[in-house]
Amino acid sequence: MLPLERQKKIIDLLNVRKVLKMNELTEELGISVDTLRRDINVLANQGKIVKIYGGIKLAEPKYGEPSMDERMIDRLEEKETIARKCCEYIQDGDCIYIDSGSTTYHIAKYIKDKKKLTVITNSIPVITELMNTDIELMIIGGKIRKDEQSVVTFEYIFNFHELNVLKAFICCSGITTERGISDYNLEEATTRKKMIELSKEVFVAADSSKFGRDVTIAIAPLDKIDAIVTDNLVDRSYAAKFKKTQTKLIIADE
Template identity: 65%
Template sequence: MLPVERQKKMIDLLTIKKVMKMPELREELGISIDTLRRDINALAEQGKLKKIYGGIKLVEPKFGEASMEERMITHLDEKTAIAKKCDAFIEDGDCIYLDSGSTTYQIAKYIKEKRNLTVITNSVPVILELMNSAIELIVIGGKVRKKERSVVTYDYLFNFHQLNIQKAFICASGITMDKGISDYNVEEALARKKIVALSHEVYVAADSSKFGKNVTVNIAGLDEIDYVVTDQKVDQEVIKQFDEVETELVVSEE
């Protein structure tokens, strides 16, 4: 395994567990203590992790949310598996909404061969991914958030109520049983609230690291969400909790 691959796996493990001891890391990565120390030193110099007594911890983003560039490569295997699962819910002739986010972007890669599909989006990467396909694209107009590669808008800029969305695929930064789904940015959250209210079916595409987090702005309660699609690393306790609510938890097959 190349150093960059080991270091990516280390960050992925820390994203889930937050703190890990050296013996645990050695076992997970299958490397020598010297190699482990070199990788830790490299990541510490990059400001991605912090050394603590007997182990390491993840350095949380200074302002809460990681950059889009980081999110595009973090948990990529899990996000790809989630995207494939979401693709199975999308049928020829559907009108769907693809939210701005690293997981929903992966969905765009799998739907290009659908027939008579209309995609409404506020995501610049989704637009670029689908630009040369046969898919009908409708772009929400408004203010561009350059760092997020997204467009945020308001009722006076875009008439949301003219949209007829059959299935919306929404991202979230946090998911809890009592508070539902949440996000760091107010403008993004407001747009998502509108889409959730207007859509016939709402799917939240979120990797397992998002569970148990309730971040800055609430988007919707679980009673407003039809499906939460996640990866196989989701905790068994979370699966049990979803047995008690109407929202269906869908776990990817990979």
């Protein structure tokens, strides 16, 4: 295997397993420790990975959020677990909103057997996933963000108040108990704020990496959020913090 092929393989493995130990990599790739170290040094110098004690992990983006394609494969197992937990709160006959995001997208995969369900969304992947099902679909109108495969809109071009949403499933890029949920893009944040305002119940679906971050645009304080659904890798100190708020912290697989 050529060095470029090995380095691509290392990145592919990290996209699935997040953190890898040196002995795991030498065994997986069938190479010596010295060869592995050379590949790791190349990737680290390119800013793609970070060396940690005994192994490596993917580097966090320095500016803004990763692309939708990157997020769709990042922490995939955790996101699917969160999505399945969210589905426990969706009943036959509900009218729900599914946000554009790599975590909420997976909800669409697990609701296809629901009866008389209406899904409102601004996510093109969600529409594609549910297109050939019996679920009633509504997509909000507005501008298409091609990179995010989403539709963003404003009050003057879409009459949000005609919607009657029972439960909204919202994504975000940051969560703190002090400032609530936040995101990188103003247009996405505007749509999320409006759906939070209109929905009777609001669930935030976010993997554990979002906790402790307060990014560019504030979406809503915690008192506007009924529950946050996350994975079991979340720092357990947040359980005590959330007990002091009105927002329920739901940890999938617990």
